[in-house]
Amino acid sequence: MTPPSDTGKAKVAIVIPVFNELPYTINCLESLKQSGVRDSQILIVNNGSTDGTAEFLAGRSKILAIHNSENRGCGFAWNQGAKASSSVWTVVMNNDVLVTPGWLEGLVGFAEEEGFDVVSPAMCEGELDYDFSTYTAKFIRTMHSAKRRGVASGVCFMVHRQVFNSIGLFDDDPKLGGYEDDEFFRRARRFRFRLATTGRAFIHHFGSVTQKSIKAARKMPKKELGNREEYRCKTGQTWIKRKITQVRTGVRGVWWKKTELWRFGRTLHEKRFGGRWKFF
Numbered sequence: 656m657t658p659p660s661d662t663g664k665a666k667v668a669i670v671i672p673v674f675n676e677l678p679y680t681i682n683c684l685e686s687l688k689q690s691g692v693r694d695s696q697i698l699i700v701n702n703g704s705t706d707g708t709a710e711f712l713a714g715r716s717k718i719l720a721i722h723n724s725e726n727r728g729c730g731f732a733w734n735q736g737a738k739a740s741s742s743v744w745t746v747v748m749n750n751d752v753l754v755t756p757g758w759l760e761g762l763v764g765f766a767e768e769e770g771f772d773v774v775s776p777a778m779c780e781g782e783l784d785y786d787f788s789t790y791t792a793k794f795i796r797t798m799h800s801a802k803r804r805g806v807a808s809g810v811c812f813m814v815h816r817q818v819f820n821s822i823g824l825f826d827d828d829p830k831l832g833g834y835e836d837d838e839f840f841r842r843a844r845r846f847r848f849r850l851a852t853t854g855r856a857f858i859h860h861f862g863s864v865t866q867k868s869i870k871a872a873r874k875m876p877k878k879e880l881g882n883r884e885e886y887r888c889k890t891g892q893t894w895i896k897r898k899i900t901q902v903r904t905g906v907r908g909v910w911w912k913k914t915e916l917w918r919f920g921r922t923l924h925e926k927r928f929g930g931r932w933k934f935f
Contacts, residue, residue, distance in 0.1 A: 667744045667759060667813070669697045670736030674726055675706040679751045679861065684715070686753040694718045698739055700732035730827035730835035737814075737824055745819075748811040751861040753783070755791045761855035762813050765802070772815045772848040773840065775807040776856035777923040783859055784930060791857045797919050798854030803911055807850045809836025810860045822846050834886045841890060852923050908935070 669692060673680050680699070687697065694717035701708050703725040712720040721735050733747055744763060758776060766774045777798060779790075826838050840850060887897070912934055915922040922934040 666742060667696060667746060667763065668736075668740035668742035669746045669748065670700065670733060670740070671697065671748055671750050672700045672702055672729055672732035672736070673704060673708055673750045674702045675704045675708065676750060677704070677706050677708050677711060680708065681711070683748075683750050683752055684718075686755070690754050690756045690758055692759060696742075698736045700735050702726040702728075702732050728827060728829045728832055728835075730825040730831060731829075733835065734824045734827055737819060743816055744813050745816070746811065746813045747809075748858075749860065752811055753787060753859040755788050755857070757795070758791075758856040758858060761795065761853065765851075765853040765855045766813065766815070769802075769851070770849060771851045772818050773807050773812055773843055773850040775810070775812045775852045776858050777801070777852060777854050777925075778808065778810060778858045778860050779925045779927055780810075780860045780862045781927040782929075783861070784927060787859055794857050794921060795855060798857075798915075798921060798923065801854035801915055801919060801923055803852040803923055805844065805850055806852055807836075807840055808852065811858055812836070818843055818848050822848070828889075830882045830885050831889075834883075838886070838890060854919075854923055 669687065671680070671683065684697070688694075694715055698719045698721065699712060701712065701720060701722045703723050709720075709722055712718060719739060721732075721739065723732070723735075736747070737745055744766070746759070746762070762774050762776060765771065777794070779785075822842050825835050827835075831838060843850060886892075892900075912922055916934060924935040926933040926935065
């Protein structure tokens with residue numbers, strides 16, 4: 656990784672949209688600090704938080720904080736962060752994520768050595784009831800060569816500047832809430848950009864913390880944030896196209912899971928619930 660600078664032209668910028676859930680934001684930032692990421696590389700978009708997030712960020716003056724008076728949605732926040740950065744690579748990540756040293760070098764090294772444009776790390780979701788640092792080091796040693804082509808995760812993904820320059824930024828239509836990442840990945844693939852998930856980097860994701868917070872604020876805990884039917888219409892997903900995609904995705908997912916378990920004994924997407932590992 657190119658050494659970061661305070662000029663706004665570091666090789667990698669980290670964009671984190673937040674809506675309340677300050678304890679998760681603090682833990683995320685601490686893990687970034689421990690991994691060697693400087694505050695000057697971080698852009699936090701505060702989407703109208705009311706839990707002391709703004710006051711906390713005021714004490715971290717080197718972090719670029721963008722404050723919205725109301726929650727403008729994930730796509731809007733991602734765009735604010737991407738526009739505020741001039742970095743070669745932009746990492747977009749949730750605030751309920753933890754990283755360990757080497758995760759960013761792993762993402763950048765994999766992308767640049769193997770020629771990918773949008774890259775996500777491997778991850779475990781759910782309960783953090785395991786030794787994260789020790790497990791991560793062992794995981795990366797084991798899964799260093801593992802990759803899944805054509806897919807990335809909205810939880811954490813790194814985008815090369817040329818992708819934004821070619822296809823534009825994220826769709827910030829508020830009706831697309833929860834589908835902004837999928838729409839962007841579809842568009843990137845359509846323009847022949849290469850997506851992948853790599854075993855060279857590993858993160859922990861607690862899971863849907865911000866979405867739950869937004870739903871709670873809107874008093875709609877069981878309702879989807881976005882309009883699924885409108886999203887399908889907007890992206891041309893007819894019934895037959897959806898079925899074909901579901902079959903292909905299902906077959907590919909089973910293949911990845913079985914081959915990764917056979918080769919490595921782990922998978923690039925894992926979950927931890929009730930003291931047990933689940934592989935996907």
